[in-house]
Amino acid sequence: MHPQLHIPDGFLSPQISLLLWVASAVLLGAAVRKTSRSDVQLNASQPILMGVLGAFIFAAQMFNFPVATGTSGHLLGGVLAGFLLGPWAGTIVMATVVGIQALLFQDGGLLALGANMFNMGIIGTLGGSFIARGIGTALGGSRGVNILGAGIAAWLAVVAAAGFTTLQLGLSGTTNVAVGLPAMLGVHALIGIGEAMITVAALTFIAQTAPDILSGVASPPQASPARRLATGLVIAGGVASLASLFASADPDGLEAVAEQLGFLNAGVAAPFELFPDYTIPGLDGTTSTIAAGVLGIIVVIVLLLAFARIARSRAKS
Amino acid sequence: MIADPRSIGRDARAAVVTTIAFVTAVALLPPGSYLALILAWLLLAFAGALLGIGPGHLARRGLVALPFVVAAVPIVFLRSDELLWAGTIGPLSLQVSGAGLRIALTALMKAWISVQASVLLLALASPPSIVTALRRMRLPAVIATSAGLTIRYLEILRDEARRMLRARTARSASPVGDGRERIGGTISWRARTTGSLVGSLFLRAYSRAQRVEDAAASRGATGSLSIGTMPAADSRLTLKVFGVLLLVLIITLSGALLPRL
Numbered sequence: 001m002h003p004q005l006h007i008p009d010g011f012l013s014p015q016i017s018l019l020l021w022v023a024s025a026v027l028l029g030a031a032v033r034k035t036s037r038s039d040v041q042l043n044a045s046q047p048i049l050m051g052v053l054g055a056f057i058f059a060a061q062m063f064n065f066p067v068a069t070g071t072s073g074h075l076l077g078g079v080l081a082g083f084l085l086g087p088w089a090g091t092i093v094m095a096t097v098v099g100i101q102a103l104l105f106q107d108g109g110l111l112a113l114g115a116n117m118f119n120m121g122i123i124g125t126l127g128g129s130f131i132a133r134g135i136g137t138a139l140g141g142s143r144g145v146n147i148l149g150a151g152i153a154a155w156l157a158v159v160a161a162a163g164f165t166t167l168q169l170g171l172s173g174t175t176n177v178a179v180g181l182p183a184m185l186g187v188h189a190l191i192g193i194g195e196a197m198i199t200v201a202a203l204t205f206i207a208q209t210a211p212d213i214l215s216g217v218a219s220p221p222q223a224s225p226a227r228r229l230a231t232g233l234v235i236a237g238g239v240a241s242l243a244s245l246f247a248s249a250d251p252d253g254l255e256a257v258a259e260q261l262g263f264l265n266a267g268v269a270a271p272f273e274l275f276p277d278y279t280i281p282g283l284d285g286t287t288s289t290i291a292a293g294v295l296g297i298i299v300v301i302v303l304l305l306a307f308a309r310i311a312r313s314r315a316k317s
Numbered sequence: 318m319i320a321d322p323r324s325i326g327r328d329a330r331a332a333v334v335t336t337i338a339f340v341t342a343v344a345l346l347p348p349g350s351y352l353a354l355i356l357a358w359l360l361l362a363f364a365g366a367l368l369g370i371g372p373g374h375l376a377r378r379g380l381v382a383l384p385f386v387v388a389a390v391p392i393v394f395l396r397s398d399e400l401l402w403a404g405t406i407g408p409l410s411l412q413v414s415g416a417g418l419r420i421a422l423t424a425l426m427k428a429w430i431s432v433q434a435s436v437l438l439l440a441l442a443s444p445p446s447i448v449t450a451l452r453r454m455r456l457p458a459v460i461a462t463s464a465g466l467t468i469r470y471l472e473i474l475r476d477e478a479r480r481m482l483r484a485r486t487a488r489s490a491s492p493v494g495d496g497r498e499r500i501g502g503t504i505s506w507r508a509r510t511t512g513s514l515v516g517s518l519f520l521r522a523y524s525r526a527q528r529v530e531d532a533a534a535s536r537g538a539t540g541s542l543s544i545g546t547m548p549a550a551d552s553r554l555t556l557k558v559f560g561v562l563l564l565v566l567i568i569t570l571s572g573a574l575l576p577r578l
Contacts, residue, residue, distance in 0.1 A: 004384075004385060004387070004388065006385075007385065007388075008382035008385050008428035008431065008432065009340050009343070009344055009382075009427055009428055009431030009432075010343070010344065010382075010423070010424045010425070010426070010427025010428035010429075010430075010431055011385065011388060011389065011424045011427075011428065012344075014341070014344050014345050017344065028457075028460070029457070032457045032459055032460065035459060036459060046459070047458075047459050047462040047463050047466070048462075048466060048526055048529050048530050048533060049523075049526045049530070050459070050462075050463040050466075051462060051463040051464070051465065051466020051467050051469070051470065051526075052466060052467075052470050052474075052522050052523075052525055052526035052529060053519075053522055053523070053526065054463055054464070054466070054467030055466070055467045055468075055469075055470035055471045055473070055474040055475075055522065056474055056518060056519055056522035058467065058471055058474065058475065059471075059474035059475045059477065059478035059518060059522075060478065060515045060518055060519075062475065062478045062479070062482065063478065063481075063482065063511050063514055063515055063518075064511070065504075065507040065508055065510065065511040066507060067504055067507075073507075073508060073511070075511075075515060080515070084519065092459065092460055092463060093463065093467075095460075096460060096463050096464045096467055097467065099464065100444075100464060100467060100468060100471075102435070103435065103438070103439075103444070103447060104439065104444055104468070106378070106381050106382070106432045106435050106436065107381070109340065109382075109428065109431050109432075110336065110337055110340045110431065110434075110435060111337075111340050111341055111344050111431070166388075169388055169389075173392075173420060174388065174389050174392065174420060174421075174424055175388050175389060175391055175392055176391045176392055176395040176396075178395075179391045179395060180388065180391055183391075184388075194508070197504075197505070197508035197509075197512065198508060198511050198512045198515055199512070200512065201508055201509045201510075201511065201512020201513060201515070201516070202512040202513070202515035202516040202519065203512075203516070204512070204516075205512060205513045205515075205516030205517065206516045206519060206520065209516065209517070209520060210520055210523075213520070213523060
């Protein structure tokens with residue numbers, strides 16, 4: 001089970017492709033200005049570090065680990081790149097990697113490249129990195145908490161990128177959003193757990209082995225308590241809207257298509273299986289569906305917290 | 318990568334523009350323009366033959382985009398217009414929509430053709446010359462330099478990753494054979510092992526970047542791709558651009574004039 005986020009040409013309408021090309025170009029232009037400003041480590045070496053780390057992200061995507069028979073955890077690496085290089089430089093690196101995958105490996109289309117850079121670079125890296133920083137700062141900013149924030153953000157980034165991919169396909173008339181969205185979110189909620197685990201483990205390893213490199217390349221600015229609260233609220237809002245995407249999903253349609261496509265096997269292992277048909281027995285209708293969505297998110301976050309705690313206690317011993 | 322060694326020092330702008338224009342023209346064809354799509358593929362196959370790439374090889378390379386068609390499958394069963402077939406299979410009641418089938422098939426053909434267009438681009442221009450062409454087309458220096466270096470160090474780091482994966486397999490942290498054998502450790506242990514590999518690959522990449530920086534600084538590098546390394550500008554660029562416009566016109570007109578199914 002691989003992340004299905006590299007949209008080939010032909011699946012997006014020309015209008016949507018163009019719109020996302022413009023959006024990506026504008027935001028990448030902003031990233032270029034940010035990284036060229038002298039207070040953000042501008043020197044001759046910055047593009048060299050970015051280039052070599054681009055090749056690193058590329059190679060790191062080869063690593064996978066078996067979750068169960070036939071299913072494996074993969075790394076996309078957006079939040080990892082953002083954590084190691086800073087959100088803006090990380091976004092440029094990720095967009096470059098996606099571009100090279102399209103040009104040299106035909107992984108994703110050329111006209112669809114704007115959308116792919118948007119989903120994996122802008123949403124997955126820029127958005128993910130700011131969420132990671134937000135969680136880290138809101139919880140006090142220690143190294144362990146920052147890495148935990150990166151883990152949660154890595155999961156959110158993969159799920160959000162999958163959500164945006166599906167919405168773009170839906171707007172292009174190539175997929176049915178009511179069915180495609182829960183299927184894509186469900187599959188990528190699983191893939192995202194692998195992403196989060198690898199991201200946390202990789203950052204923990206680097207923090208243990210070469211703490212000076214991590215503090216040199218990843219030091220978010222200290223924020224005031226008010227700002228911490230604000231970022232906390234923004235993140236809560238983001239999580240809630242993702243939860244509502246889960247909640248608004250049409251479970252019957254999903255299951256019908258899941259059986260045809262073989263998605264159902266993947267879905268069986270999902271944490272949402274705690275709440276059959278996205279509902280909680282005893283509650284009725286919409287309330288139950290939303291409650292199940294929110295609870296699902298909380299379960300995943302608690303699992304991540306537990307995992308990060310284990311990772312940190314190992315790091316200390 | 319199947320780059321012609323003679324193409325390295327060439328101005329690849331015409332090739333890049335042609336590929337993007339071709340892919341765009343194909344994307345603009347309305348659903349059901351199968352004949353126009355076949356014509357576009359024939360043009361591509363002809364260009365491939367001129368470059369010494371057989372149509373069979375090209376067609377096979379195009380297949381890499383096919384798994385994504387899963388995304389377009391629901392539309393076949395969920396649109397209720399132009400019903401082709403409705404019935405029940407086991408517990409499921411299904412309907413197949415003609416309009417949905419047309420959208421899915423068109424997307425599939427477009428993806429298949431577009432992939433072959435980028436395969437041809439690689440046959441015409443080497444990866445570094447594509448980056449130089451994009452730099453000439455006003456891609457920001459920091460992106461061009463970073464992309465050029467990513468391409469340069471890609472194989473080195475992928476090779477490093479392959480060796481680390483082989484070492485992991487030898488130490489049983491990944492499944493062997495047909496996957497039915499027991500896998501070592503718990504999921505969290507396997508994730509940690511993989512994360513450590515990613516972490517150590519980062520440290521190797523980071524120290525390589527420092528060595529590259531030192532070497533570049535000692536040669537007086539300024540941090541961006543030097544204009545001096547660019548190949549001479551293509552003198553027939555304008556002519557080629559007109560050719561490309563003609564190509565786009567043929568595909569678009571064929572989409573409008575040829576019957577749709």
